[in-house]
Amino acid sequence: MKREIPKNYDPQEVEDRLYKLWERSGFFNPDNLPGDRTKKFVAAIAPPNITGELHIGHALENTLEDIIIRMKRMQGYKTLYLPGTDHAGIAAQNKVEKQLSKEGLSRHDLGREKFLERMLQWKEKYGGIILNQFKKLGLSLDWSRLAFTMDPGYQKAVELAFTKYRENGWIYQGERVINWCIRCATSISDLEVKYEPEKTKLYYITYGPFTLATVRPETKLGDTALAVNPDDARYQNYIGKDLEIESVDNSISSDQPVKKKTITIKVVADEAVDQEFGTGIIKVTPAHDLVDFEISQKHQLPLIKIIDEHGKMNENAGIRYQGLRTTQAREQIVKDLQELGLIEKIEDYEHNIGKCDRCDSVIEPLPSTQWFLKMKDLAQLALEALDKKEVQLNADRWENGLRNWLHNLRDWNISRQLWWGHKIPIEGVDDVLDTWFSSALWPFAVMGWPEETKDFKDYYPTNFITSDRGILFLWHARMIFSGKFFTGKSPFEKIYIHATVLTKDGKRMSKSLGTGIDPLIMIKKYGADALRFGLAYQVTELQDMRFGEDAILMGKKFVNKLWNISRYILMNTSDEISDRIPEDFKIENEETKDLLNKLDSIVKSTTKNIENYEFGRAAHALYDFMWHDLADTYIEFSKGKNSEDTRIALEYTLCTILKLLHPFIPFVTEEIYQQLPLKKKVSIMIEDWPA
Ligand SMILES: [Zn+2]
Structure with a gap:
C-alpha cells in the first residue's frame, strides 16, 4: 500500500502542536507514566533567574539534560525533569530599580512594602518568559511541579535551614572587609x-x-x-x-x-x-x-x-x-x-x-558588619561526599578545582543590604540572605523538604545536574554541603560540567557585542530539532565549543533527510508494520545482514554514549549511520528490489532509528512516529528504548 505524507517537513506547524499534545498526555509527570516502573531518574533544572531569557548556553545545557531524560523515560525509568525559577536577589532588584529610575524614583521613595509589590508585579510579568521559551525548545519538564525560590514552602525551607545553622553555632555577626558595590549599596x-x-x-x-x-x-x-x-x-x-x-x-x-x-x-x-x-x-x-x-x-x-x-x-x-x-x-x-x-x-x-x-x-572593599556562615565543617561535608564518591564530576579537573576551593574557603557572607529576597529570620534584622543561600537548597526544597512529602521520599536525591563551569562554586558546591547537612545525602550523584559556548572564532558570545546566537531566532528559522541536533553534534566533553549558525543549518538538513527517508520507506510499507524483526525472518541479502549488524551496534553505542555524557559522539554516529549506511548504501541497494527482506529491514530500521533519535530531535521523530502503521501506538516518548 502506498501512503502519502507531506513532501516537506514544516517545524513551525508541527512543534507547538506536538508540545501541547505531550503536555496533555501527562507523561512529563512521572506519576502518570505507564507500566511498572521501579527505578527513578530525576534532574531539577538549574532555575533561571526571573530576569532571564533563553541564551545559547541554556539551549545547550537543557538540550543535553532533555536528551538523558528522554532516553531514561524510554528505558522504563520513572523520570522527573523539574522546572523552576530563581528570585535572583540582586539581579532582579537591579532590573526593577532601573525601571523605577526611569520614573524618577528610587526604592527609598517607594518604601520597602510598595517596592516589594513592584517586584512581585515584575516577577508575574517577566518571570514566566524563559519558561515558555523552554517549551519552544521541547523540554520534557513536569510543569505540574513548577517551583520558585520564594514559594511559601520554599520560604519555610530557607528559614529552617538558617535556624539549624544558627543552632549549630555557625551563624555569626562580624566586622569584616567585604566587597561593597557603591551603586547597588550592598x-x-x-x-x-x-x-x-x-x-x-x-x-x-x-x-x-x-x-x-x-x-x-x-x-x-x-x-x-x-x-x-x-x-x-x-x-x-x-x-x-x-x-x-x-x-x-x-x-x-x-x-x-x-x-x-x-x-x-x-x-x-x-x-x-x-x-x-x-x-x-x-x-x-x-x-x-x-x-x-x-x-x-x-x-x-x-x-x-x-x-x-x-x-x-x-x-x-x-x-x-x-x-x-x-x-x-x-x-x-x-x-x-x-x-x-x-x-x-x-x-x-x-x-x-x-x-x-x-x-x-x-x-x-570596605569593613562592614555582616552575617557570616562558618564554612569549616560544611566544607568538610562536601569534601567527604567527594571522597566517598557520593557525588562525581565528569572530569578530574572540575573535581580538583572544587576540592581546592573547598580547602581554601572563607566564611560565607550571607547578608545582603537588599529588599528583594529571603529576610534573615532574626528579630530586628533588615538584611536579606544572599540569593545563593536559598539556591543551595534547591534539589530538596523543590521536593517539599523539610516536610517528609511523597516527592521527597520518591524523588530525592536527584540523579544528575548539568551546568557550565561558571557556577560550580557558587552553586554546586553549596548544594552538596547543604544537602549533606540537612538530608544526610548528596543532592545528586553526578555533576556534568558542559562546554562553554563560544563564537566560531573563539570569542565570548554576547548580545551587546553582537556575537551571540539567539536560540529563539534559530528555532524560528530552522526549528527546535535543528537547533538541538546542531548543539549536541558540536559538543565535546572537555573543550569549549565554537558554535556557528552553520551547525544549526546542518541540523536542519539532517532533520529533512530523516523526513525524506521516512517518507520513502512509508510509501512502500505494508498496512501494518512491526518495530520488531519477525522471529522467522530469513535474511536473503548480505547487504541486509550488514545493515542490521550496523544497526545493532548503533543501538549499543548510542545508549552507552548518552549514559557516559558523550552527546557529540552519539550524534555523530547516528548522523553517519542514517546518512551513509541507511540512505546512501542500503536504500539505494533496495530500490527496485521489491523484496520482503529489504522491506522488513527498512521498516524495522526506521522504527529503531526514530527511537534512538527521539531524545535529540523529539518533534520530527514524534511526527513521523504518528504516521507509522503500527498496531499500537501512543507516543514515541514512552516507546521502549531499543536494546
Ligand atoms: Zn552593583
Missing part, C-alpha cells in the same frame, strides 16, 4: 566580583627609607603597617620595627598649602607579600583591601576606615580629603605628595580591577 560575595583589565597609573611613593608602588595612593591615609616577605633578605633589619616617616598633614584644609607631618608605622613580615612585585614591600590598608585585612588579622593591626559606603572619603581621611570621591582624593593626594617631593615616579600600568558582576561599578 555587600556582594567574592564570586560576584568580575575582574577586568584597566589602564591606570602606578605611583611610586616614598615611605621613609623605602619606595612603594601603589595604584591607590588615596588609601595611604588608612595605612597601618608596611609588610615584607619574611624571606626577603633586603628587609630583615626592619621587620618588627617602628619607622618614623614623612607624610602629608591631612588636618590642614585643601585651600591651605600642603604641609608635611611625621607618622609612625610598623613593618611586619607576612608570606602573602610577593617579593617580586614592585620593590617587594607593600603598604597595608586593612580597611580597604581583602588581602591587607587578612594580614592585619594575623598581626593585630588596627583598622582605619577612610572610605564610606557612598565611595567618599570620611572624617578619618582628615579635613583635607573628607567628602571627596576616591578618584578626586587620588588626584588631590598625588598633587600634595608631589609638592612635598614624596613621589618618586609615576608609570602607566595595566591591571585587573574588580567590578560588580551585576552593574559593572568598581568594587570598593
Whole structure:
C-alpha cells in the first residue's frame, strides 16, 4: 500500500502542536507514566533567574539534560525533569530599580512594602518568559511541579535551614572587609566580583627609607603597617620595627598649602607579600583591601576606615580629603605628595580591577558588619561526599578545582543590604540572605523538604545536574554541603560540567557585542530539532565549543533527510508494520545482514554514549549511520528490489532509528512516529528504548 505524507517537513506547524499534545498526555509527570516502573531518574533544572531569557548556553545545557531524560523515560525509568525559577536577589532588584529610575524614583521613595509589590508585579510579568521559551525548545519538564525560590514552602525551607545553622553555632555577626558595590549599596560575595583589565597609573611613593608602588595612593591615609616577605633578605633589619616617616598633614584644609607631618608605622613580615612585585614591600590598608585585612588579622593591626559606603572619603581621611570621591582624593593626594617631593615616579600600568558582576561599578572593599556562615565543617561535608564518591564530576579537573576551593574557603557572607529576597529570620534584622543561600537548597526544597512529602521520599536525591563551569562554586558546591547537612545525602550523584559556548572564532558570545546566537531566532528559522541536533553534534566533553549558525543549518538538513527517508520507506510499507524483526525472518541479502549488524551496534553505542555524557559522539554516529549506511548504501541497494527482506529491514530500521533519535530531535521523530502503521501506538516518548 502506498501512503502519502507531506513532501516537506514544516517545524513551525508541527512543534507547538506536538508540545501541547505531550503536555496533555501527562507523561512529563512521572506519576502518570505507564507500566511498572521501579527505578527513578530525576534532574531539577538549574532555575533561571526571573530576569532571564533563553541564551545559547541554556539551549545547550537543557538540550543535553532533555536528551538523558528522554532516553531514561524510554528505558522504563520513572523520570522527573523539574522546572523552576530563581528570585535572583540582586539581579532582579537591579532590573526593577532601573525601571523605577526611569520614573524618577528610587526604592527609598517607594518604601520597602510598595517596592516589594513592584517586584512581585515584575516577577508575574517577566518571570514566566524563559519558561515558555523552554517549551519552544521541547523540554520534557513536569510543569505540574513548577517551583520558585520564594514559594511559601520554599520560604519555610530557607528559614529552617538558617535556624539549624544558627543552632549549630555557625551563624555569626562580624566586622569584616567585604566587597561593597557603591551603586547597588550592598555587600556582594567574592564570586560576584568580575575582574577586568584597566589602564591606570602606578605611583611610586616614598615611605621613609623605602619606595612603594601603589595604584591607590588615596588609601595611604588608612595605612597601618608596611609588610615584607619574611624571606626577603633586603628587609630583615626592619621587620618588627617602628619607622618614623614623612607624610602629608591631612588636618590642614585643601585651600591651605600642603604641609608635611611625621607618622609612625610598623613593618611586619607576612608570606602573602610577593617579593617580586614592585620593590617587594607593600603598604597595608586593612580597611580597604581583602588581602591587607587578612594580614592585619594575623598581626593585630588596627583598622582605619577612610572610605564610606557612598565611595567618599570620611572624617578619618582628615579635613583635607573628607567628602571627596576616591578618584578626586587620588588626584588631590598625588598633587600634595608631589609638592612635598614624596613621589618618586609615576608609570602607566595595566591591571585587573574588580567590578560588580551585576552593574559593572568598581568594587570598593570596605569593613562592614555582616552575617557570616562558618564554612569549616560544611566544607568538610562536601569534601567527604567527594571522597566517598557520593557525588562525581565528569572530569578530574572540575573535581580538583572544587576540592581546592573547598580547602581554601572563607566564611560565607550571607547578608545582603537588599529588599528583594529571603529576610534573615532574626528579630530586628533588615538584611536579606544572599540569593545563593536559598539556591543551595534547591534539589530538596523543590521536593517539599523539610516536610517528609511523597516527592521527597520518591524523588530525592536527584540523579544528575548539568551546568557550565561558571557556577560550580557558587552553586554546586553549596548544594552538596547543604544537602549533606540537612538530608544526610548528596543532592545528586553526578555533576556534568558542559562546554562553554563560544563564537566560531573563539570569542565570548554576547548580545551587546553582537556575537551571540539567539536560540529563539534559530528555532524560528530552522526549528527546535535543528537547533538541538546542531548543539549536541558540536559538543565535546572537555573543550569549549565554537558554535556557528552553520551547525544549526546542518541540523536542519539532517532533520529533512530523516523526513525524506521516512517518507520513502512509508510509501512502500505494508498496512501494518512491526518495530520488531519477525522471529522467522530469513535474511536473503548480505547487504541486509550488514545493515542490521550496523544497526545493532548503533543501538549499543548510542545508549552507552548518552549514559557516559558523550552527546557529540552519539550524534555523530547516528548522523553517519542514517546518512551513509541507511540512505546512501542500503536504500539505494533496495530500490527496485521489491523484496520482503529489504522491506522488513527498512521498516524495522526506521522504527529503531526514530527511537534512538527521539531524545535529540523529539518533534520530527514524534511526527513521523504518528504516521507509522503500527498496531499500537501512543507516543514515541514512552516507546521502549531499543536494546
Ligand atoms: Zn552593583
